[in-house]
Every structure is written in structure tokens, then in C-alpha cells.
Amino acid sequence: MNNIVALAHKEIRAYFVSPMAYALLGFFALLFGWFYVASMNVMLQFSMGQFGQGGPQVVNINEFMVRPLFGNTAVILLMMLPFLTARAYSEEKRSGTIELLLTSPISDFQIIMGKFLGAMTLYVMMLTLTLIHVGILFWYGEPEWGPIVSGYLGLLLMGSSFISVGLAISSMTRNQMVAGLSTFAVLLLFWVINWVGDASGSTTQAVLSYLSILEHFDDFSKGVIDTTHVTYYVSFIAFGLFLTAKSLDTARWNG
Amino acid sequence: MVEVQHVTKRYGSLTAVDDISFRVEPGEILGFLGPNGAGKTTTMRILTGFLPATDGKARVAGFDVFEQPMEAKRRTGYLPETPPLYPEMTVSEYLRFVARIKGMPAAERRSQVGLAMERTRISDMADRYCGKLSKGYRQRVGLAQAILHNPDVLILDEPTAGLDPRQIIETRALIAELAGDHTVILSTHILPEVSQTCQRVVIINRGRVVAVDTPDNLTARLQGSQTLHLQIDTQGADVLATLEQVDGVARVTRVDAQDGIGAYEVESLHGGDVRRELSHTVVTRGWGLLELRPQQMSLEEIFLQLTTEETPTDADHQVADMPRDETGVAEEDEVDE
Numbered sequence: 001m002n003n004i005v006a007l008a009h010k011e012i013r014a015y016f017v018s019p020m021a022y023a024l025l026g027f028f029a030l031l032f033g034w035f036y037v038a039s040m041n042v043m044l045q046f047s048m049g050q051f052g053q054g055g056p057q058v059v060n061i062n063e064f065m066v067r068p069l070f071g072n073t074a075v076i077l078l079m080m081l082p083f084l085t086a087r088a089y090s091e092e093k094r095s096g097t098i099e100l101l102l103t104s105p106i107s108d109f110q111i112i113m114g115k116f117l118g119a120m121t122l123y124v125m126m127l128t129l130t131l132i133h134v135g136i137l138f139w140y141g142e143p144e145w146g147p148i149v150s151g152y153l154g155l156l157l158m159g160s161s162f163i164s165v166g167l168a169i170s171s172m173t174r175n176q177m178v179a180g181l182s183t184f185a186v187l188l189l190f191w192v193i194n195w196v197g198d199a200s201g202s203t204t205q206a207v208l209s210y211l212s213i214l215e216h217f218d219d220f221s222k223g224v225i226d227t228t229h230v231t232y233y234v235s236f237i238a239f240g241l242f243l244t245a246k247s248l249d250t251a252r253w254n255g
Numbered sequence: 256m257v258e259v260q261h262v263t264k265r266y267g268s269l270t271a272v273d274d275i276s277f278r279v280e281p282g283e284i285l286g287f288l289g290p291n292g293a294g295k296t297t298t299m300r301i302l303t304g305f306l307p308a309t310d311g312k313a314r315v316a317g318f319d320v321f322e323q324p325m326e327a328k329r330r331t332g333y334l335p336e337t338p339p340l341y342p343e344m345t346v347s348e349y350l351r352f353v354a355r356i357k358g359m360p361a362a363e364r365r366s367q368v369g370l371a372m373e374r375t376r377i378s379d380m381a382d383r384y385c386g387k388l389s390k391g392y393r394q395r396v397g398l399a400q401a402i403l404h405n406p407d408v409l410i411l412d413e414p415t416a417g418l419d420p421r422q423i424i425e426t427r428a429l430i431a432e433l434a435g436d437h438t439v440i441l442s443t444h445i446l447p448e449v450s451q452t453c454q455r456v457v458i459i460n461r462g463r464v465v466a467v468d469t470p471d472n473l474t475a476r477l478q479g480s481q482t483l484h485l486q487i488d489t490q491g492a493d494v495l496a497t498l499e500q501v502d503g504v505a506r507v508t509r510v511d512a513q514d515g516i517g518a519y520e521v522e523s524l525h526g527g528d529v530r531r532e533l534s535h536t537v538v539t540r541g542w543g544l545l546e547l548r549p550q551q552m553s554l555e556e557i558f559l560q561l562t563t564e565e566t567p568t569d570a571d572h573q574v575a576d577m578p579r580d581e582t583g584v585a586e587e588d589e590v591d592e
Contacts (some may be wrong), residue, residue, distance in 0.1 A: 007354040010341070017343035100339035100400070104356045105328040168394040251308060 003106045007114025008121065011088070015122050017194040020083070028126045028200055036133045039065045063222070070151040070221035074128070074214055077159055078187050084122060085166025085212040086180035088115050089244075093174040093251070102252070112167075112244050119163045127155060138144035147223030155218025161213060162187055164240025187213065218228040256281045256438040257302065257408055262311035264297050265461075272299040273462040274311070278307040284434045287442035289493030293386075293444040294462040296336060299410050302440070303333040316407040331436070332406035336413055338397025339436075342386025346377060346396055349385050350403060357404040365405060375399040375429065398426070402433060409433060411441040416447060427452050463486075483521040483530065486546035487537055490517035494542075501531040501536050516545065527540060 015021035043064040047057060092098040101111055137143050165186055170179040194209035209215055213236070216229040257279040268490045272294040279285045280387060287295050300306040302313055304324045307588055308568040311569060313320045341349055354364040372378045375395040380388065385396060394414065401409055411479040414430065415423045430439060443449060449456050450470040458465045458473075466473060487494070490512040498507045503523050511518035539542045 003356055003358075007351065010352055013348075014341070014343050066417075087548070095337040095339070096335055096337045097341060099300075099305055099333075099335045100353070103305050103328060103333045104353075105325045105358050106356050107325075210510075231411070 004114045004117060007101075007106075007111060008117035011118025014074065015084075015118070016216070019123055021089075021125075024084055024122065025126055025129060029129045030075060031040060031076050032130050032133065035069055039069045039072070042068070042249075061137065061141050066137070066143055066148060066151065067221045071214075072156060072215075073155060074217050077162060078157070078191060078214075079184065080155050081123070081159060081162040082166050082180045082183045082187065085119055085163055085170055085183060086176045087170065088119065088167050088173050089171035089248075090176045090179045093171075094176075102248075107226065108245055108248050111242055111248070114169055116164065116241060120160060120169065122161060123159050124156075127152065129157070144223070147221065150225050153218075153222045153225065154217050155230075157230065157237075158213065158217050160189050161233050161236040161240065162196045164237045164244075168240045168243035168247065171244045171251075178189035193245055256283075256314075256316060257285075257440065258314040259298070259302070260312045262298070262301060262308045262313055264294075264306065265309045268581045270462055272308075275459070275462070275464050276311075277457050277464060277467055278418070279438055279440060281407075281432060281438055282434060282436075283455060284430065284439040284441065284453045286449040287440060287459065288444070288446070288449050288456055289442075289459040290444060293362060293459045296412055297462075298459070299412050299442060302408075303410055304328050304332055305333075308353060325427075329404075330407045332401035332404065332409045334397045334401040334409075334411045334414055338400070340385040340394045342384065342397060344385055345382050346372070346385060346388070346399075347381040349396065353400045353403055359404050362525060366515065367405070371399040371403045374402065374433075376425070389418050391419065394418060394422070394426070397542070398429070400541070402437070405436075407438060409437045409439045411439065413442055414445075415443070415445070423448075455529060466505070482547050482550040483523070484546065484550050485519045485521050485533065485537075486516060486544075486547060487519075488516055490515060494519070497536065498533070501529060501532050503532060520550065522566035 015024075043059060043061065046064055047059045089098070102108075109233065134148060138145075162183075166179070166183040169183045169186065170176075173179050173182075190211065190213040192212075194205070194212040194215060196208070210232070216232045219226050219229055258279070260276050262272060262275045263270065263553075264307040275294070275298060277285075288297070289295050297306065301308045302315060302320060304320050304327060307321060307534075318327040318330070320327045335515055345350065348370060350368040351364055354368055359367060367476050369378075372381060375398050377392060383392075385393070388396065394417070398411070398414065402413065411430070415426050418426060427448065430441065433439060441452070453470065455467065455469055456473060457467050485498075490509075494517060495507050495509065498504060498519065498521060504521055505524045506522045508520050509517060510520050521529065521533060523580060530549075534544055534547060
């Protein structure tokens with residue numbers, strides 16, 4: 001455990017010594033804020049009856065504002081998190097520091113968990129920033145807290161999946177650009193994977209939509225914590241970490 | 256302390272290391288000498304547990320590097336070809352991090368880091384970022400990292416590469432100083448380094464061990480058939496014939512003949528000393544003996560001879576015959592991870 005913490009600590013340091021952490025936190029806050037204002041405007045238009053329902057009416061904040069906001073956040077994360085994980089292994093491979101890690105008395109598992117924990121810490125910091133906006137919602141309105149909590153749980157699980165894919169891909173190359181781009185492409189593919197399924201047979205469609213990474217998030221933002229979705233994300237994370245382990249091992253055998 | 260038995264490493268069809276065996280005794284400095292791409296780095300990576308061998312066994316400090324990697328790694332300090340530094344850490348932060356992942360107890364870390372910095376003379380750089388250091392300092396920080404946890408075995412891959420002459424001398428002195436409590440294996444392709452720092456040399460070429468011995472013995476052994484340089488003031492045709500008649504002489508060749516002075520190379524049989532007989536013959540024939548000296552072979556020449564010639568002369572040299580085909584060997588430095 002001590003080794004995992006030491007490695008995670010090193011990772012976090014590396015994020016904050018470079019402008020990476022600040023860029024991620026800053027732009028994430030900016031984009032989240034932007035979408036927050038945008039979804040608030042949509043909600044206000046609804047409540048003012050500007051869509052032809054006749055006079056002002058009470059609208060559900062959760063349904064009209066929080067849920068679209070979570071959906072938008074998922075897309076921001078899909079685009080930003082590949083940058084968080086791109087350098088994790090590729091930089092160590094490029095600079096040769098991986099040789100230090102692999103010749104130290106620490107296991108591959110500890111290295112992988114240390115890196116994962118380091119990236120997760122920064123990701124949790126990103127999410128923490130958004131609590132300010134949620135606080136404002138509670139200050140001025142009366143949203144239900146249930147769907148918000150489940151939404152955050154969903155974001156946490158989904159983001160961890162993105163990170164675990166990103167780490168796995170980073171461990172396969174020594175080029176950060178390639179790692180970042182490939183991660184983005186793979187995540188995008190997992191997002192749109194069920195878009196082609198509609199015309200084909202029902203089994204194919206069921207499989208494809210089960211694989212779709214954003215599909216599973218929808219229920220969380222509605223306030224439903226379904227074990228199917230939790231299982232999906234947890235197995236996704238585990239698979240990513242397993243791939244990383246295999247890729248480290250392969251790199252070893254191939255020198 | 257270190258035992259390598261029949262270790263082979265293949266990358267697909269390329270054989271980077273081919274059936275290598277050698278031993279290193281406690282407290283010894285072993286030089287690993289070979290041209291670029293000979294398999295030095297690969298062998299060291301196998302010893303440090305970075306790469307698994309395709310075949311064979313290796314033990315470090317009594318622990319098998321494949322079966323008990325954690326125990327072996329705990330007792331090994333390793334300086335790879337490029338020092339594995341994190342540019343965003345200061346020197347002391349970096350060394351504290353290394354101390355942590357090497358499993359050093361928290362109480363000892365601070366003092367050990369201080370000690371390692373003192374020994375490698377980088378104490379005044381403690382708060383500098385690793386990324387901002389000069390090549391010489393990077394190398395020293397790398398060395399500090401390797402000796403930090405006081406390992407039994409130190410494995411140094413080209414520790415003096417890229418240093419200026421003064422730094423090279425300092426580094427060699429440091430390595431010699433370390434040898435007392437550590438067993439050191441260092442690789443190099445610079446020959447004088449071996450004769451100056453190492454007690455024993457393993458010469459490796461194209462993945463195979465070509466010779467193992469002390470630098471002095473290697474020099475002596477390769478002079479097995481000793482060559483004498485002889486200069487006399489005659490260059491007649493009968494000289495060659497006469498000299499070849501001398502007891503113990505194997506072969507005579509004329510290397511130069513000018514202004515009535517002939518220079519000859521005389522090879523003796525089985526390393527015997529024929530200077531006495533030779534000078535006697537020359538003098539009794541009434542020739543003027545101008546020069547007679549043994550032809551010294553530098554380590555450089557030995558190295559070239561060992562790594563370029565096809566067959567050794569003596570069977571008891573335990574000199575392996577070398578494959579002539581150029582293709583069967585990996586340029587280990589080129590192989591990507």
C-alpha cells in the first residue's frame with residue numbers, strides 16, 4: 001500500500017508541476033460553467049412558458065436542468081480525460097524511467113494501482129469543482145438530491161472507465177500524442193457504437209447498446225442506480241487495468 | 256554474489272544474448288566489455304529483472320531473479336544507460352521517492368538520501384530540478400539512486416558515457432571506492448576503463464562470452480605466442496632462413512627494409528622466450544643487433560583480435576568460436592520496448 005501511495009503521490013506531483021493539471025481543471029470548470037448557464041437558460045425558457053404551454057409554470061429542476069447538464073458533462077469528460085492519462089506510461093517509456101520502476105522491488109499491480117489512483121485523484125478534483133454550481137442550485141432552488149448523488153456516482157464510474165482505457169493505451173506506446181488520440185478515438189467509438197445498430201437485427205442492437213459507454217450513464221442521471229450499469233463500469237475499469245498489466249508484461253518480453 | 260548460467264535472450268528470431276555464463280565474487284568489480292550491440296545492456300536488464308531471459312538461470316545475492324524477483328531487486332542497485340530521472344522532481348525529492356519504492360524504512364530515508372548525495376557529491380544540487388541538471392550531474396544522481404538503498408550488487412550500464420574527462424576520473428574513483436562493500440558489474444565499450452577500474456573482464460561479442468579473465472591475464476594470454484621486434488643492419492636473403500633455424504622460433508617475417516637495415520617480427524613457439532638464442536645467433540653471425548624488444552599488445556588490440564578474428568589459437572583459452580554471419584545478432588540498443 002505504501003508503494004501505491006508513493007507512486008500516486010508522484011503522479012499527482014507530476015500533474016501539478018506541469019501546466020497539465022491547471023489546464024484540465026481550468027478548462028473543465030469553464031466548460032462546465034458554460035453548460036450550466038446554457039441548461040439554466042433552457043429551463044428558464046420552459047418555466048416562462050415560452051414553448052407554448054401557456055403561462056409560467058413550475059418545472060422540475062432535476063429533469064430540465066440537472067439531467068441535461070450531466071449528459072453534457074459526460075461528453076466534456078470524454079474529450080478531456082484522454083489528456084489526463086496520455087502521458088502516464090508513455091512518458092515513462094520514452095524517458096526510460098519505467099526501467100527504474102520495473103527494477104524496483106514493487107509489483108506491476110502496485111505500479112498500475114498507483115497510476116490509477118493518481119489519475120483518479122485529479123479527476124475527483126475536477127468533479128469537486130462542479131459542486132460549487134450544484135451548491136448554487138440548492139441555494140436558489142429545490143432540486144431533489146437523490147438524482148444528483150446518483151449522477152455523481154455515474155460520473156465517477158464513467159470517468160474511471162475512461163481513465164482505465166486511457167492508461168491501458170498509454171502503456172502501449174511511448175508517444176503521448178498517439179496515446180491521447182487513440183484514447184479519444186476508442187472512447188468516441190464506445191459512445192457511438194450503438195448508432196449503427198438500429199437497422200440491424202435485435203440481438204446485434206442489444207449487444208451494441210450494451211457496449212455503449214454513455215448509454216449506461218443515462219439511468220444514473222435520472223436517479224436510478226441499476227446494478228447492470230454499475231457492473232458494466234466496474235468490469236470496464238477492471239478490463240482496462242488488466243490490459244495495462246498485460247501490456248506492461250508484453251513490453252517486458254519484447255524488450 | 257552474481258551467478259549467470261547459460262542465459263539466452265531471444266527477440267523473435269534475433270538472439271541478443273546467446274548462452275552466457277559467468278560469476279562475480281563478492282566485492283569484485285567486473286567489467287563487461289563489448290562493442291555496441293553485443294548484448295551488454297540486455298544481460299544487465301536480465302540481471303536486474305527488467306527483462307526475463309528466454310532460457311537459463313541468474314542469481315543475484317543468492318536469489319534467483321526469475322523466481323524471487325522481489326528479493327533480488329531489493330539487493331540490486333541499477334543505473335541504466337540513461338539515468339532514470341523525473342525532470343519535474345528536485346534531486347532530493349527524487350531520491351526520497353526512490354528510497355520509498357526501494358522499500359527503505361521511513362526512519363532511514365532522510366539519512367540515506369543525505370549519505371548517497373554526499374558520496375556522489377551532489378549535495379549542493381539537492382534543490383535543483385532533475386530536468387535542469389547537466390549531463391554529468393544527471394549521471395551522478397543516477398548513481399546516487401543506484402547506491403541509495405545500500406545494495407549488495409551494483410549494476411552500472413556505461414556509467415561514464417557522455418561525461419567530460421574530469422568527471423570520468425571522479426566517477427571511476429567513486430566506483431572503485433564503492434567496490435569494497437558492493438559487488439559491481441559495469442559495462443563499457445571504452446577499453447582503458449576496464450584496465451583502470453575492473454578486477455576481471457568479461458568480453459562479450461554478438462551475444463556470446465568471448466573471454467573471461469583479469470585484464471593482465473588477458474594481455475598475457477593473448478601473447479601466448481610472443482612476438483619480438485628485431486632490427487639488424489643486414490637485409491640479405493639468408494637472414495630469414497637463419498633466424499628461422501633458431502631454437503623455439505616459429506615464424507619470421509620481414510616488416511621493413513631500408514638503407515641496409517632490416518626490421519623483422521619473430522614469433523616464438525608456445526610463448527617461450529627466445530631473446531637469448533636470437534641475440535646469440537645474430538651476434539655470432541657478425542650482424543649488428545640494433546634493436547630487440549617484445550611487441551606489446553594493448554588491451555585495445557586484444558579486444559579487436561577477440562571480437563573480430565574467427566578462431567582462437569589455444570584450446571584452453573575457453574574462447575568461444577564466433578558466428579560469422581552478420582544477421583543472427585540483435586543490435587540490442589536498437590530494439591525498441
